[in-house]
Amino acid sequence: MITRLFGRQPFGLAIAAPYIVFLAVVMAYPLAYAVWISFYDYVFAAPGVSLDHEFVGLANYRAALTDPRVQQSFVNIVVFLAINVPLTVSLSMVLASALNAITRWTAAFRVAFYVPYVTASVSLIGVWMLLFSEDGIVNSILGPLAPSPSWLVNDALAMPSIALFVTWKQLGFYILLYLAALQAVPRELYESASTDGAGALQRFWHITVPGVRSTTLIVLILSIIVGANLFTEPYLLTNGGGPDGASSSPVLLIYQKGIQQGNPDVASAIGVLLVIGVGLLSLISTRLTKES
């Protein structure tokens, strides 16, 4: 009887139960709740007070989509992804191949590339703020070539600067994923290509790139998700999404509308729209990386 209900080893269910409860409480329930809130007129209630929430259909979505600041934040995140994602995929693939090929000082090189990834964003933002400030060291090296207004307070450069920061910070993690994938690409393929006279570039293009295709898909999807979650960098690096909203992100608006201004309903609608966008981009990535 117990076997029929719970399987041959019900002990498995018993010891996995805490994790199942965790997923239900911290993932499934909030996910459903976020979607629910987005269709209702919702305000925060004082503890212990229960309020009636009125069903408002798509009103929150309409409010979100017609708000110029929300529109701008979605445009900003597209700019961010257009810079960050191709750079991430190409640089991490190339650097992982290089790291995979070297035979000396391998640990030292790997550590150098991983260290920004394991370091707190808040720390590194503190450093970049100084490096890229008006009279920072980057501008003093560039001299007359330095942009004016400077990087982080420049309408056109604020978001690209953030995209570069995030690419630099996260690259180590994606290099790690590609290194794992490269271990599975058979060495003989490279050797036989070499004897057939293929150069390093040809070997990279015809063996490495197709050999790590499934990892490329994972890197694409993860970097899109990380990009869509952008909050800390615009909040700190550009002083709350400045100048004039040029670097604001949807998650920054979720925070401002939902928690600072007390409109969790509109904030949830922005979140749902963001997830739909991520889903669509992931779908396109899957199509693009499919074997033809």
Added chain:
Amino acid sequence: MPRTLKNVVFYLVLALMALAFFAPFYFMVVGAFQENPTNTPGDLFPTDGWTLQNVASINERISLVRSLANSLVFALGVLAGTLTFGLLAGYALARLQWRGRTSLFVVMLGVQMVPFQLLMIPLYVQVASYYQLGDTYAGMILPFLINTAAVFIFRQFFRALPESIFEAARIDGAGELRVLWSVAIPMVKPAIATVVLITFIGPWNEFLWPFLITKDASIQPLAVALANFISNAARAEANPNGVILAGACALALPVVILFCLFQKHFRPSDIGAGVKG
């Protein structure tokens, strides 16, 4: 080009790239101990102007000991939860036949795809209003209590063990918990080292969630306290750059040192398995 020259150029290019990844850390550490961190390349290797004043100044604004202790409690809480429940779940998924095992695995794959930020508002409502856990360690830890990537890594390692040792232990009369504790766990020690490293780094560096859930400075982790200092109070300092860099060092160094010590456990194959499932 001759082969050796080609090799030298290759290493040189790679070294320059590595330098671009490492240079900001040099700037951070040197600047933290300078009376006035340089903005000109000529002074990147300072000979004088060394000071400990920046550390004292940041410590006046945000008690370093208290906020480092808060970061530690947060990270260790997550670590304890992940090791306890993650090992159990990973073992159950890898080695035991029970109903729902496949569904759980599919849900885990899905979880990796849901952006935390969509859950942010409902989690905030739940944790702050329903459970009244604002400004508590429990409230900080709850959303990260079990790291799904760690469960994947444990599952992967438990699956790689031969079934015969489990059969032998059961024939000897060991109960399931005993098998897990005395046979399975000792054999996945390398996985535990990997998981300890990656699970510790996450909450130590986490900003957004503790920032939302803690308003009381006495419970804020260092990442939150330092971010508040950067965005509000830094301008009032005589040497704001040096003070910010001193704070950045205090937050970064524990993890960088931990990582350098244990970097051999930061293996591509293990962590790749955690992401790809």
